[in-house]
Amino acid sequence: MSGPPRPAGPPGERPNDRLGERPGRGSAEHPGDRLGGLPGKRSAVLPRPPRRRVVLGACAVLGGLLVVGLAASVMLGSVAVPADTVARVLMRHLTGQGEPTWSVSQDTVVWNLRLPRALLAALVGAGLAVSGAATQALVRNPLADPYVLGLTYGAAVGAVAVTVTGVAPLGGASAGVAAFLGALGAFAVVYALARTGGALAPLRLVLSGMAVTYALSGVTSFLVLRADDPGTTHSVLFWLFGSLAEANWASLGLPAVVLAATMAALLAQARPLNALLLGDETAAGLGVPAARLRRHLFLLVALLTGVMVALAGGVGFIGLIVPHAARLLVGSDHRRLLPVAALAGAAFLVLVDIAARTALHPQELPVGVVTSVIGAPLFLWLVHTRARETTGL
């Protein structure tokens, strides 16, 4: 291989046309090494990765699963309600059509208990999956989840403080509001700790989140031990493991609005989020100010996670496992990933909630226990497969 015969040229004279100085060099000597490398040759017929069909397929399957899950969730439970009765109850409530041929208790179970609960499961599942996907991009770590920000224990401390002190200025909503404020407070501390010269360093963010989580878990334990009363213990378990038992129609509006708004904001930034996956430096070259984007989106993710945790407690692993599974299905492009993760999270938590309600009937398991039991082995499996991939074995 000879050196590059590129004339440096005398001063002030630059050869402009350097195309084809060594015609065919690459392809002739190393077939397959440099295909069609001729500049300017158009190749608009190049096939794009066939992911569009996969995305539509995934959405169809997950959407179907969600609908089936919602239906099953409303039918199954301590008292089974047949499908046709469910359909007629829904019809009656939605359109006012049809004569009630079912009992008042069936009506209550379907319309006031199970349906709002199933819908809350769908919203929380979608919300946690979306905030998980965004968190992973923001800290550039596919094994992160929204709880690394310390939000769960922040919420627990807030809710437990209300329960222990008995101070409830907002009545029944106090615990939820306190949990939300606790989550945001924890996030603010993590955020402040992770700031370095105006920029949020991903690794520092994760480490700060861990530190705050440990500190707050100590505070939570302290509050529980001091209170020494079963009601408080129960409340702590609720916030730590998650439960959808408090669902009612009034509790659905806020998460729905927050989820929709966050989803829209994240989808608007889907391309910049993609660029963030490649590191801040590459993102900068693509016109994406990583530090600023990270600041804004983190606040958004904290809001979304805070609302979900305040309503359903700390449902673990969804924010970690579901975005991962969605990536395996449709890749890392957030334009496809976010909707698919939302659908998958919704379907997953609805199904998990059915299991949580029926597995140890009549006792009800916290949903977070079920997601953890399913999630922990899945997580280990993911760590293993990733380790294999990165070491090339």
Added chain:
Amino acid sequence: MTSLHLHDVRVTIGTTPVVTGVSLTAPSGGRVGIVGPNGSGKSTLLRAVYRHLPLAGGSITVGDEDLWALTPRRAAQLVAALPQETRSDFDVTVWEMAAMGRTPHKRPFAADTDRDVAAVADALTHTGVAHLAGRRYATLSGGERQRVLLARALAQQTPVLVLDEPTNHLDVRHQFDLLDLVTSAKTTVVAALHDLNLAAAYCDHVYVLAEGRVVADGPPYEVLTPRLIREVFGVDAHVTSVPGSGAPHLILRPPEGGPTTR
């Protein structure tokens, strides 16, 4: 075609001034090389050009536009970058990687147009990695990766291309291939290069950086003299020329009297 001007550029990292007043001109369509020892501020200077590091002073213009007065998106329509290292723990396909070059051209919610698809396809074809479009970036060899990243920068369709050590970790053959591809792209190119012979062969104009400022600049055969190389790099050099092209070629050896650091 558009020229790139750096005027008295200063960049400070933390409280340490790393680039202390660099002026540089890359004429429209020119191939400008930046050489210098480790820590001389090459990468830092380039980072200010693709707006990863803020200016502490001076100005950077592309054509007649002040780069740092523009939005990040607009700036990235003028300057594309190939930073030293792009790695990702996420699965990204070759196509997706190259398509990220379209980022600065797209508004929120905008779908890919035929033009975007054509730009990405052309870039992948130009760099000879079109056949890898469906592969995962992480599974590629070093030479393939670098060409995919170049395709990303080309898909950005900017008048100015900034490269930071683009030939790092590449074997000799791939070094030549990559720089051939770069020089055949019709853009103004500014590249930091470690290899003085590659700089001599591929650049019209070379800037030598030491301790954050320009110590010499000019055509390679005027600048890359044994004396300057001895002063700046602390090694002895013998200059000959590449048969056929006449480009200067340096034969380097450790300085007499054992290892020295300036």
